[in-house]
Amino acid sequence: LNDPPYLTSPLNLQSLTSGNMVCSQTALPSCNVFNTCTPLSVLFPGRVLCDMIPCGEEEVDEAIKSAHSAYLKWSKLSGMERARIMLEAARIIRERRDEIARAEVANNGKSITEAQVDIDVAWQCIEYYAGIAPTLSGQHIQLPGGSFAYTRREPLGVCVGIGAWNYPFQIAAWKSAPAMACGNAMVFKPSPMTPVTVVMLAEIYKEAGVPDGLFNVVQGGAETGGLLCHHPMVAKVSFTGSVPTGKKVMEMAAKGVKQVTLELGGKSPLIIFKDCELENAIKGALMANFLTQGEVCCNGTRVFVQREIMPQFLEEVVKRTKAIAVGDPMCEETRMGALIRKPHMEKVLGFIKQAKEQGAKVLCGGERFVPSDPKLKDGYFVSPCVLDNCRDDMTCVKEEIFGPVMSVLPFDTEDEVLQRANNTTFGLASGVFTRDIARAHRVAENLQAGTCYINNYNVGPVEVPFGGYKMSGFGRENGQVTTEYYSQLKTVVVEMGDVESLF
Ligand SMILES: NC(=O)C1=CN([C@@H]2O[C@H](COP(=O)(O)OP(=O)(O)OC[C@H]3O[C@@H](n4cnc5c(N)ncnc54)[C@H](O)[C@@H]3O)[C@@H](O)[C@H]2O)C=CC1
Numbered sequence: 063l064n065d066p067p068y069l070t071s072p073l074n075l076q077s078l079t080s081g082n083m084v085c086s087q088t089a090l091p092s093c094n095v096f097n098t099c100t101p102l103s104v105l106f107p108g109r110v111l112c113d114m115i116p117c118g119e120e121e122v123d124e125a126i127k128s129a130h131s132a133y134l135k136w137s138k139l140s141g142m143e144r145a146r147i148m149l150e151a152a153r154i155i156r157e158r159r160d161e162i163a164r165a166e167v168a169n170n171g172k173s174i175t176e177a178q179v180d181i182d183v184a185w186q187c188i189e190y191y192a193g194i195a196p197t198l199s200g201q202h203i204q205l206p207g208g209s210f211a212y213t214r215r216e217p218l219g220v221c222v223g224i225g226a227w228n229y230p231f232q233i234a235a236w237k238s239a240p241a242m243a244c245g246n247a248m249v250f251k252p253s254p255m256t257p258v259t260v261v262m263l264a265e266i267y268k269e270a271g272v273p274d275g276l277f278n279v280v281q282g283g284a285e286t287g288g289l290l291c292h293h294p295m296v297a298k299v300s301f302t303g304s305v306p307t308g309k310k311v312m313e314m315a316a317k318g319v320k321q322v323t324l325e326l327g328g329k330s331p332l333i334i335f336k337d338c339e340l341e342n343a344i345k346g347a348l349m350a351n352f353l354t355q356g357e358v359c360c361n362g363t364r365v366f367v368q369r370e371i372m373p374q375f376l377e378e379v380v381k382r383t384k385a386i387a388v389g390d391p392m393c394e395e396t397r398m399g400a401l402i403r404k405p406h407m408e409k410v411l412g413f414i415k416q417a418k419e420q421g422a423k424v425l426c427g428g429e430r431f432v433p434s435d436p437k438l439k440d441g442y443f444v445s446p447c448v449l450d451n452c453r454d455d456m457t458c459v460k461e462e463i464f465g466p467v468m469s470v471l472p473f474d475t476e477d478e479v480l481q482r483a484n485n486t487t488f489g490l491a492s493g494v495f496t497r498d499i500a501r502a503h504r505v506a507e508n509l510q511a512g513t514c515y516i517n518n519y520n521v522g523p524v525e526v527p528f529g530g531y532k533m534s535g536f537g538r539e540n541g542q543v544t545t546e547y548y549s550q551l552k553t554v555v556v557e558m559g560d561v562e563s564l565f
């Protein structure tokens with residue numbers, strides 16, 4: 063972990079020689095209004111923050127081999143010993159929370175308030191899996207004549223984590239914590255859009271006492287990701303990102319018969335019945351669409367509202383959407399920061415333009431937002447958007463936009479809305495607001511998605527499993543079940559009598 067070139071300290075980013083990897087900076091330097099904002103004077107919207115050199119074959123090989131040596135030591139520790147070190151890592155993250163959160167704002171462009179929550183979720187995840195590490199165990203099975211069998215839950219070896227840019231630090235924790243709890247090593251590649259904070263996580267693990275190389279970071283894009291997926295010493299790949307890349311990762315992993323977890327995109331439905339508690343449903347719709355500038359895989363971007371309450375719903379949701387404070391993400395008052403980079407902002411604005419051409423009505427937002435502070439004028443801000451008059455066949459209703467765009471659709475009956483909600487190739491999440499308890503559970507049962515929120519949306523406690531149905535992927539992150547995706551089961555059969563041979 064000390065000096066190979068692919069492990070860069072975020073503090074030294076400026077000193078790296080130029081390469082092809084560019085970390086586009088979307089965040090902003092300072093806020094004139096609030097003292098709570100810490101200026102990061104190197105950061106200006108739209109400016110390149112640092113150039114990164116993508117790791118090639120040699121560095122990837124070196125990282126995987128060093129992870130493998132660390133795995134040989136780590137996997138021999140007891141769960142209690144691993145837990146102690148992981149708890150220390152969680153403690154350090156808690157202690158450095160604000161510093162990491164500020165770096166995450168620079169990394170991603172999300173608001174400081176959300177970044178702080180992300181860092182909290184990360185240490186909670188590590189703490190949770192530290193708690194699980196000592197409980198990992200097998201089964202004892204009695205057989206005839208005093209013979210017996212037992213099972214052992216064993217680690218896989220070196221696991222690869224490939225992360226997306228929307229939750230850089232949190233994704234790295236979601237993958238590394240269960241991997242390490244089960245006794246594995248991890249080589250992690252963050253998105254080249256957000257290379258910074260995962261290096262801080264590596265430093266923290268080292269400080270906490272994990273063996274050198276147990277959590278290695280390699281920087282790079284598709285090519286580096288491909289090298290990781292193909293490497294013969296890798297046992298598993300856990301990927302978060304888009305469906306097309308997820309398919310490629312699966313194909314590459316298939317060549318080496320490696321295990322795969324895929325956390326892919328979504329176009330999740332949120333169903334609001336007329337008997338709901340409307341105030342909560344409106345808050346839920348905002349939470350389902352506008353966290354992290356709408357760049358969230360499980361967002362409930364198809365908001366189905368029962369026709370009778372549509373006018374009240376729209377009036378209130380639009381009022382609150384217009385009130386969302388967009389701007390300097392370092393300011394505590396800000397509720398929405400900047401999109402990840404210019405081409406993505408243009409893609410999002412393109413979806414909105416197309417929606418209008420296809421007959422949708424923009425009730426608010428949907429434009430590039432230029433804050434009054436001249437320092438912020440080049441930021442990739444988009445005002446949060448509510449689209450009315452949507453139909454199921456429109457592009458904005460069918461495709462993942464990954465931006466702050468809510469599409470609202472009227473419905474009449476439960477059967478109808480279930481059929482429409484499930485009419486998608488995705489299946490990551492879903493939500494329902496109703497006061498009718500039987501309806502809530504019936505709808506949850508019938509929605510084809512890995513998660514269904516009843517009377518809330520986008521809460522993500524680390525104790526509960528998260529993952530997709532259909533083309534949103536498979537495998538799970540968080541929760542107890544994830545240990546099954548980072549371990550393998552060995553059966554040991556013990557004969558206490560004589561061998562009864564047929565020969
Ligand atoms: N499910 C989710 O949380 C996310 C979904 N997305 C969706 O994906 C779209 C594109 O975003 P991208 O960052 O370009 O996602 P992506 O799927 O291209 O990239 C995700 C990760 O995979 C790596 N990667 C790319 N090509 C690879 C390859 N051939 N082999 C191995 N690794 C590879 C990237 O470097 C990055 O670390 C977004 O607009 C959004 O729709 C993006 C980020 C997160």
Ligand SMILES: C[N+](C)(C)CCCC(=O)O
Pocket residue numbers: 228229233302353357358359360520521522
């Ligand atoms: C929104 N939250 C934190 C519950 C889940 C984010 C998952 C993701 O987009 O990677």
